[in-house]
Amino acid sequence: MIGAIMSGYLADYLGRKGALRLCSLFYLVGWLITAFSKDIVPLDIARLLVGFGAGLTSYTVPVYIAEISPKNLRGGLTTTNQVFITTGTLIVYLLGMLLKWRIVALIGTIPSMLLAAGLFLIPESPRWLAKAGRDKDFKEALQALRGNQYDVSYEATEIMEYVEELESLPKARIIGLFHRNYAPAVIVGIGLMICQQLCGINGVIFYASAIFKAAGYSSGQTASVGIALIQLPMTAVGALLMDKSGRRPLLMIAAGGMSISCFIVGLSFYILGHSHQSALQLLGSRLALIGLLAYIATFSLRMDGIPWVIMSEIFPINMKGIAGSLVSFVAWFGGLVVTVSFSSLLSWSAAGLFFIFCGVAAFTVLFVAKLLPETKGRTLVIVDII
Structure with missing residues (x-):
């Protein structure tokens, strides 16, 4: 959460690449301390460092990818971030079954160093460079991203006109997020x-x-x-569909599927808790398995990644840092609330817990249908979502 709060400011002040360099440093130091610590306090410090890096990365990466991508490929390219997160999760689960945790922590330093080294090989976000007034660097970065044979003059003019328009807007402040021009985007970002x-x-x-x-x-x-094995292919499918079906339909399908899946899981636990017949017990177990796997599959169909893509698209660049920090903080805070309360709620009533999730997912379908704009193929300008 602390990393999320700082993410927008650091990404705007240091640049997208500068913020990612800082992430790589926090990751590297955190995993090294984890691997060699001899006491609980260093382990706590290491978790804080890695957590800060995760909060900072969760905002900076989708924003960077969105800003460097052609608009017709932006959704698919942005969600590849989630594909690789899922891939990494699967790899670490497998490593955790085979290796001791200190060795796994040492392995965690490898992608940290690859990130730091790889940042020397990629250009800075052209939109951030344009906003920073580095016109020469901005055009060179855009040309490098599009290729030497591509005429970037039209896109460069579009970006510069947008930046000039933004310069006339007031400086970003927290209170400004609740101005009528930005409040609808904030409601959508936080709500998702x-x-x-x-x-x-x-x-x-x-x-x-x-x-x-x-x-x-x-x-x-x-x-x-x-x-993790289910998440990986479904996340890849969602990434492929992102720029074909659009954000809204895919999100509504994912949320609708999650609602049905949670209802099945809730029903299964109700059967398991209220019946002692072996046939019904077996039915309840099978329904729980089917429902849980379907839940993971439908969530991975882009409920995991689309809110982050939308977050990177709907805010204008002058408000993107502060708004992105707020939205990212809400995401991590929500994750904290669910994680801390889940065990107690599961003990209270497994059926009731999943029926609650069913209701939330059903509400998500209505929320998306009513408030979310379709951003597929749109340029990164202020989206009319009122």
Whole structure:
């Protein structure tokens, strides 16, 4: 959450690449301390460092990708971030089954160093360079991204006109987010993140072992790997569909599928808790498995990534830093609330918990249908969402 609060300011002040360099440093130091620490206090410090890097990365990466992408490919390219997050999750689950945790922590330094080195090979965001008044660097970066054979004059003019227009707008402040020009975008950004988190995904992933055991299955580690195996192909499918189907239809399908899946899981736990017949117990266990796998599959269909893509698209560049920080903070705070309360709610009533998630997912469908604009193929300008 602290990283999320600072993310917009740091990404605007240091540039997108500068913020990512800082991320790589926090990751590297955090994993090294984790690997070699001999006491709980250094481990806590290491977790804070890696957590700060994660909060900063969660905002900076989708914004950077959105700003360097052609508008017809922006959705798919931005969501590749989530594809690789899912891939990394699967790899670490597998490594955790085979290696000691200190070795896994040392392996975590490798992508940290690759990130730091790779940043020397890619250009800065042209939009950030234009906003910073570095006209020569801005055009060179845009040309490098589009290729030497591509005429970037039209796109460059479009970006410069947009930046000039933004310079006439007031300086970004927290209170300014609630101005009538920006409030609808803030409502959409925050609303999507709240819906994403209150659908319960962090709780389901973090407590997968306990959920499967409550449903009558014993192997928690295998369940976690199974979840990651489902996430990866479904996330890839969602990335491919992003710029074809659009953000709104895909998000509504994902949320609708999650609502149905949660209802099935809730029903299964109701059966398991109110029937002692072996046939019904078996039915309840099978329904729980089907519902949980369907829940993960439909969430991965882009409920995980679309809110971050939308966040990177709907705010104008003069408000993007402060608005992105607020939205990212809400996402991590929502994840904290769900993670902390999930275990107690699961013990209270597994059926009731998933019926709550079912209701939240159903509300998400209505929220998207009513308030979310379609940003597919739109240039990164102020989106009319009123």
